[in-house]
């Protein structure tokens with residue numbers, strides 16, 4: 001496996017000029033190249049075999065003509081999962097971040113070559129360690145194991161220091177990591193899971209004094225609510241929030257509740273809040289007879305709610321609410337959307353009276369990025385593959401999937417898939433990358449690249465800094481009255497008997 005050609009260009013969308021050697025700059029790309037910069041596609045790769053095939057089809061093309069930085073030989077890039085690390089020459093370390101890309105407009109390359117293979121066969125990466133590369137340099141692929149994961153010396157040093165602190169504190173310290181965290185964070189955690197699994201773990205742990213929560217703020221807040229009085233919960237980055245959680249706050253939900261109960265009467269309506277929400281909304285649910293749910297148990301939570309009241313206000317994720325409503329057989333006309341900026345949420349009193357499920361107009365930007373076009377494209381590219389998506393995706397995407405479920409479900413789905421199978425996943429890219437590395441005998445492919453920037457805020461440096469400031473840095477605190485009421489709604493969720501439920505006819509697992 002080696003470098004056959006190196007090429008750079010000053011302008012995007014134009015063929016690149018070949019050079020014999022180049023300087024690759026850490027977190028930037030090839031020096032002087034138009035595609036270098038602070039993003040995830042700093043360096044591009046194409047196989048020389050792909051270029052040769054294009055030539056055989058009659059295109060007059062050579063190295064650099066598809067705007068690839070590096071042409072390689074001896075590597076089947078289609079078998080390399082996103083997240084794989086590569087050593088180029090002696091020093092350069094690159095992480096594969098994307099396979100293929102969307103072309104929105106035809107550029108100079110298309111007009112020169114008559115076609116472009118980059119959208120399908122191009123590979124893109126981020127530079128973790130810089131250095132000089134030369135034509136003919138060897139390329140090594142790391143396999144993801146502890147010894148062969150291609151980590152930089154700085155990352156190894158930080159991991160060593162984190163492990164030393166863990167060893168010194170033993171059971172006094174527990175690190176919880178969400179599935180969407182980077183691999184290097186998950187590798188240092190004591191427990192990985194989705195928000196339901198992590199909240200169960202936080203509620204069950206009695207011995208740890210310090211709980212470090214590597215996830216977003218609402219999750220750490222839930223851990224703080226469920227923790228014991230002697231426990232301290234910390235989050236490595238207090239700014240790691242959630243866009244969806246920000247789409248509903250206490251004041252607008254209280255206003256909506258007032259408007260709705262004026263129409264429905266006080267005893268017809270029950271609130272169900274998704275875990276992805278601030279503590280005071282969970283407290284609101286606790287005070288109004290409601291319950292918290294996660295994507296693992298939304299069906300059970302809605303059944304629980306409907307056994308008590310006639311109607312449910314579900315917030316803040318309309319898609320999880322609608323997909324769950326669909327799987328429970330609620331008719332589309334019995335589900336209405338509540339727009340918090342409009343009178344009666346944009347509904348008539350009559351529509352509210354007829355509705356069973358009132359869905360807050362919130363959504364996850366990471367999961368609504370998956371589109372029907374992506375499903376069609378992937379089905380054509382990987383015939384026979386299974387597509388599994390998260391229920392925060394739109395109902396159109398869910399309807400076309402083979403399976404739908406929480407992140408915990410998706411992990412089990414891949415683990416249980418037969419060796420040799422291809423699974424296309426519609427959820428956050430860090431989980432997809434890790435699954436691809438952890439299950440090398442299955443092909444795990446992202447439905448589309450979609451990264452949660454909030455989850456990504458937590459890195460090794462911040463984790464180490466938090467551990468070096470135990471009990472002090474970014475301590476997550478919830479006022480007593482909010483904690484008391486929110487705990488009522490969270491405890492109701494934890495007491496739900498787990499059942500195997502169905503979502504749109506597809507098996508979903510708690």
Ligand code: SF4
Nearest residue numbers: 242243244364366452
């Ligand atoms: S993936 Fe979506 S719902 Fe989850 S933390 Fe990120 S923005 Fe929030």
